[in-house]
Amino acid sequence: MSQRDKAPEGEQQAMNGTEDPTNDEMLVETDVSDGLSASANSVADNAETVISSEDINVWYGDDHALTDISMDIPENSVTAMVGPSGCGKSTFLRCINRMNDLIDVARVEGRLTLRGKNVYDDDVDPVALRRRVGMVFQKPNPFPKSIYENVVYGLKIQGIDADYDEVVEESLKRAALWDEVKDRLHESGLDLSGGQQQRLCIARAIATDPEVLLMDEPASALDPVATSQIEDLVEELAEDYTVVIVTHNMQQAARISDKTAVFLTGGELVEFDDTQKIFENPESQRVEDYITGKFG
Numbered sequence: 001m002s003q004r005d006k007a008p009e010g011e012q013q014a015m016n017g018t019e020d021p022t023n024d025e026m027l028v029e030t031d032v033s034d035g036l037s038a039s040a041n042s043v044a045d046n047a048e049t050v051i052s053s054e055d056i057n058v059w060y061g062d063d064h065a066l067t068d069i070s071m072d073i074p075e076n077s078v079t080a081m082v083g084p085s086g087c088g089k090s091t092f093l094r095c096i097n098r099m100n101d102l103i104d105v106a107r108v109e110g111r112l113t114l115r116g117k118n119v120y121d122d123d124v125d126p127v128a129l130r131r132r133v134g135m136v137f138q139k140p141n142p143f144p145k146s147i148y149e150n151v152v153y154g155l156k157i158q159g160i161d162a163d164y165d166e167v168v169e170e171s172l173k174r175a176a177l178w179d180e181v182k183d184r185l186h187e188s189g190l191d192l193s194g195g196q197q198q199r200l201c202i203a204r205a206i207a208t209d210p211e212v213l214l215m216d217e218p219a220s221a222l223d224p225v226a227t228s229q230i231e232d233l234v235e236e237l238a239e240d241y242t243v244v245i246v247t248h249n250m251q252q253a254a255r256i257s258d259k260t261a262v263f264l265t266g267g268e269l270v271e272f273d274d275t276q277k278i279f280e281n282p283e284s285q286r287v288e289d290y291i292t293g294k295f296g
């Protein structure tokens with residue numbers, strides 16, 4: 001790993017938020033197609049591909065975690081990654097912004113392009129890539145700083161000159177948090193509720209104006225009200241960003257995503273299609289069994 005691949009302190013802290021203390025997989029038989037929202041399956045046929053994965057394989061040492069993953073993710077949409085624990089969803093997410101570079105034993109092969117450019121080319125700076133591809137983790141992980149400083153953190157460490165007041169207001173508004181915090185911007189981000197902290201992390205991720213937002217189970221540590229706020233927010237964010245979200249919650253995937261990728265044990269992408277198709281009429285029996293909770 002080269003020096004510049006190393007995450008700055010803040011990103012390293014953010015990495016610490018990836019452990020998975022919960023497992024809310026649907027283990028009972030259920031009809032999740034009821035959750036399909038009006039927005040599901042709404043990606044325009046001519047939507048441009050933003051991320052294209054071509055035969056991506058990932059190994060951790062000798063363990064083959066992802067096998068020949070190929071999919072095209074359209075712009076301004078929500079793509080959900082679902083599948084049982086350990087099937088490689090987070091690993092795939094981390095391929096998109098090269099977070100796997102930070103794991104010494106990880107090896108990635110294949111092509112993964114962002115607007116046509118292979119992010120694994122030698123001339124791609126992973127830090128610059130992560131500016132274009134923001135990430136939000138499972139556990140809200142604001143820094144022990146003020147709300148204001150949390151939002152401008154990425155801009156400051158990257159030395160980006162901007163009207164910080166404007167960025168803070170705009171980012172907090174986009175993250176649906178402004179009204180709740182506008183009078184306490186200089187209080188600690190750690191004093192917010194869990195749901196507010198997660199929206200602060202979303203504001204921090206969008207402050208650097210990325211094109212893509214990766215979200216690794218962003219609501220699984222939150223209560224139902226905060227979860228619902230995050231779901232509404234994700235749908236709104238897809239008007240401006242390409243959102244890729246990992247979730248264990250089938251109803252959440254059905255509610256908020258336009259495309260769904262179903263990974264199954266062994267790091268295999270079994271089906272990738274419009275969310276409505278996956279939940280109402282999947283091609284694969286294994287996918288049908290999984291989404292109806294016949295196996296976890």
Ligand SMILES: Nc1ncnc2c1ncn2[C@@H]1O[C@H](COP(=O)(O)OP(=O)(O)OP(=O)(O)O)[C@@H](O)[C@H]1O
Pocket residue numbers: 020060065083084085086087088089090091092103105
């Ligand atoms: N840093 C790592 N070092 C070694 N093996 C890893 C590492 N991260 C993940 N793995 C392994 O890779 C496989 C895929 O893990 P990954 O976390 O991507 O799955 P997941 O589908 O996101 O799981 P979950 O839903 O439980 O978060 C698992 O077998 C896991 O043990």
